[in-house]
Amino acid sequence: MSTHFMQWLASASLATSLASIAVLLLRRPMRAWAGASIAYLLWACVPLALLATLLPRGSAPAVVAVMDWQAAVAAPVQQAREVLPGWSGWLLPLWAAGALAWALLMGWQQWRFRRGLGGLRRRGVGTWQAARPSPALPAVAGLLRPRILLPGDFEARYSAQEQVVVLEHERQHLCRGDLQANAVAALLRCLFWFNPLLAIAWRCFRHDQELACDAAVLARHPQHRRDYGQAMLKAHMAALVSPLGCHWQVRHPLRERIELLARPLPSRLRARAAAGLVAFLALGGGYAAWAMQPPAAAAPAQAALAGRQARDPVALEAAPPRYPEEAARAHINGEVVLLLDVDATGAVTAVEVERAQPAGVFEEASLAAARQWRFRPAMLDGQPAAARLRLPISFRSDLDEGEEGGQ
16 A cells, blocks of 8 residues: 555656646746736646546556466566555655654644734624734635734724725635635645655745736726735735735735736736636646556456476466367467456466467367466565466477477
8 A cells, every 4th residue: 555655646746746847837928928817827737637646547457478388387476566666665654754744834834823913803704803913914814714814003004995905805815715725735735745846836826826816906906006006015024924824925026016016907808718728738737647647457466377397386286288189189289368367365266268279279178277277366565466367378289208288
C-alpha cells in the first residue's frame, strides 16, 4: 500500500508541477488579454490535474515472455512497476512528517491570526469588527462559518465611499468561493510540501486572487475607481495573517493593483471566449495528466515459463505435456499458447487455449498437463496474489532419444 501511495504521489507531483508551469506562463498574457478574473480561473488546471491522477485508466493484460521448457518452470513474478525501489520504507514516514509539519504550521498561523484580533463584536449580517485596529484587516476568514472581519478603526480609517468598496471586495471573496479555493491550495501545499514549485505557485495564486477580486468590484462599481485606489493606499502591510483567509492588503504588489484600476474592462465577448479557452486548457491538462498514468494491470504478476529441470520442489509442480503419438510419428512440430489463471495459492483455476498451430493437434495434451501444474504464487506488496498468465508451449519432434513432451 505504501509503495502504491508513493508512486501516486510522484505522479501527482509531476502532474501538478506541469500544470503550475503552464499557468505561470499563461497568467500574465491572459490577464492582459481577457482580464484578471479569467487569468485567475487558470489556476483550476492545477487541482484538475491532481484529480485526473486519481482516475483509473482501465487495465492492460499481463504478458508472459516465451521461455524454453527445457530450462525450468519459474514462479510468477511481480509485474507492478517499482518507483525508487527499496526507498519506500522510509520515504512514506518522511513525507508524512513533512505534511504534518506543514499542517501544524498553518494551524499555528491561523491560531496566531485569531488571537491577534482580540475580541470581536457583530457589526452586521456576516460582519464582525475587532476591538482594536489590526493590520491584517479587513479580511474574510472561516471556512465553515465565513465572516467579514473589519479592524477596530474601520470607520476612522476609510471614508463612506471607501467603506462601500472595501466591503464589496470582501463580499466578492465570499461569493466567488475564494475561501474554499484557499483551502484546496493549502491542502496541495501540505501534500506536496517537498515541491518548491508549488510554493511559487501558491504566492502567484493568492496574488491573482486579489487582482480578480479587484476586477469584480470595479465591474460592479466602475464609478468608484478613485475611492478604491485610495482605500488600497490606506491599508497596512500585515505579517499576522490567516493562511486560509483573504486579506485586503498583505504582501501583494500594490503598484500592480493600482495600475489595474486604470485599465479598461475587457468586453463581454472577449471574456466569454477566454473563459472557453480556459475550460479547454483545464480539461486538456486533466486529460494529459490522466493519460500519463500507466494502465492498471489486469493481473498483478507475470510468469515466465522455464524448464522441467526445476530444482525447487516448493516453487512448482509442473510436468510437461505428453507429445501426441500420431504427431510424433508424423514429425509434426507446433506451438500452443495457453492462458492460465493462477490463484494466490499457486493452483491453476482456469486454463484456455489462446492460439494453436497447427490447430487440433496439441491443444488437448497442453490443457491436460496445465490443469495439473502448480506455481509459486505472485507477490503483491509482500502478499500472495492471483495472476493471469500467457504461456507459450513449443512442441518439437526432434527430441533426444528417451525424451518426450512439449517444449
